[in-house]
Amino acid sequence: MNLSDELKAFIRTHEADDVHSLALQAKQYADIDMQMAIRQIAGRKIAKEKIPSWHANNNIVYPKHLSMEQCSSEQTARFKASLCRGESMADLTGGFGVDCSFLAHSFKDVTYVEQQSELTEIAVHNFKILEQDIKVVNEDAVKYLSAMSPASLIYIDPARRDNTGKKTVQIDDCTPNILDIESLLEEKSEQVMIKLSPMLDISLAVRSMKSVSDVYIISVNNECKELLFIKKRGNTDKTLYHCVNIQNSNTDIYTFRKEDEDDLFLDYATKIAKYLYEPNASILKGGAYKSIAKAYSLDKLNPSSHLYVSDVLCENFPGRKFIVDNICSLNKKDVKDFLTGIKQANITTRNFPLSVQEIRKKTGLKDGGDIYIFATTLADDRKVLLICRKA
Known part of the structure; x- marks a missing residue:
């Protein structure tokens, strides 16, 4: 299973190469085990991001792609x-x-x-x-x-x-x-x-x-x-x-x-406060929708929206934190009044009837930039856009 010095040198030389293009050039390297070389190069590309300490060791041998994908x-x-x-x-x-x-x-x-x-x-x-x-x-x-x-x-x-x-x-x-x-x-x-x-x-x-x-x-x-x-x-x-x-x-x-989560009763936000919070992916997957609000003294916007607000910034909140600059609906007047001059924004939907693509079509906004728009539903069932920037 040891890689020869010649093979390791070849791998280092071609590590940045496209493996598909390299495979087509196999006949040029008759003395190299190209199947093994390509597997090692492909493995090292994945390991560079996935297992950096192993990537730093040139003697590690990598398996087929599926095993690299699954590890x-x-x-x-x-x-x-x-x-x-x-x-x-x-x-x-x-x-x-x-x-x-x-x-x-x-x-x-x-x-x-x-x-x-x-x-x-x-x-x-x-x-x-x-x-x-x-x-x-x-x-x-x-x-x-x-x-x-x-x-x-x-x-x-x-x-x-x-x-x-x-x-x-x-x-x-x-x-x-x-x-x-x-x-x-x-x-x-x-x-x-x-x-x-x-x-x-x-x-x-x-x-x-x-x-x-x-x-x-x-x-x-x-x-x-x-x-x-x-x-x-x-x-x-x-x-x-x-x-x-x-x-x-x-x-x-x-x-x-x-069990504690299921037993909790929350009062929901009656107004949009200064700061908006989006829990991290693990909290959303785990379903800690109510307990996270209580733990960090936040108001939840709606039972199904999973967004939270507060008047004072909660620095240690486990997720993304934003400053709310504006709130508007998706009617033409509000879009014109509140989104004029904004060419691009990062859009997220939480408990909202339209998809991100449909909102982009209605607003003409491209993806990216420093503005974050959350399309969501409030406690009184109003459908709104929260126009934010990172806190």
Whole structure:
């Protein structure tokens, strides 16, 4: 699995090249394993953004594109590693090995399990390059689970594609099906960490599984990337929801219980205050629509709008913050009075009957610029445009 010095030199020379164009030039490089070279160049392009510390190591070997697409980013892998610590850990669905590698820093005895032999060969090579003492096993996840000794943590990221290669979302459409092996997982470890699709219905998943103590809704720069479910043997406490937004300079975490959210009663905003707030993607995915208002002393615009206002700026709000300059309707007079001179704006709709494209058609506004327009519905059911700038 080692790359020759000649191949590594070729990869470095052509790293910025378009891989499709390079593939067409294969005959010019008869002494180079072009299939491997192109895979490594394509892998390094992804790793540069997704796994920068691995990209910095020229000896790391990359797998096929699908495995690169499916693997966790360095940011989310580091976050997972911060959540746990113990004697032993088994990653039952090792894949490219990113999660296993970073989780390994929190455990003394680590086992990587993967049924695809090519990926296990890559893992053996890369763990050695990274100077990590990780046991690599080429085995089916359920077979290994059945025979393994108990571990402090089991990590599992079930495959979310069906037999035709189509992406799946539901737990029972994944391989392995977590619901089928719950008892076995609980028998083998007091704590199980499960990575699932960000498209999954969280409440349904919590109801479907036993002993879920925590759910981490993980976003990177306000884009929801993955859901992480923590199962603790025998847990009967209410599940904690952690809304995580990892950013370049800091990580926002907002924690709540769904039962508390459901029991909350809110008074809704009777006027548009000076500052407007849009929660980050994890909070919206988690459904903390009411508790976030109470936690930060904000007024919600409408039960279904999920936008918030206040007269005093809330600096530490976990989301985007804006100053409201104007409010208008979409009738021709208001558009003329309030939008004259504005050529472009960033438009967002929240609980509004028209799409962004339809609003652009009505207003003639192009995308971009420093102005932000939120098309939304107020507590009295008025449909309005809030014309804002960043706070």
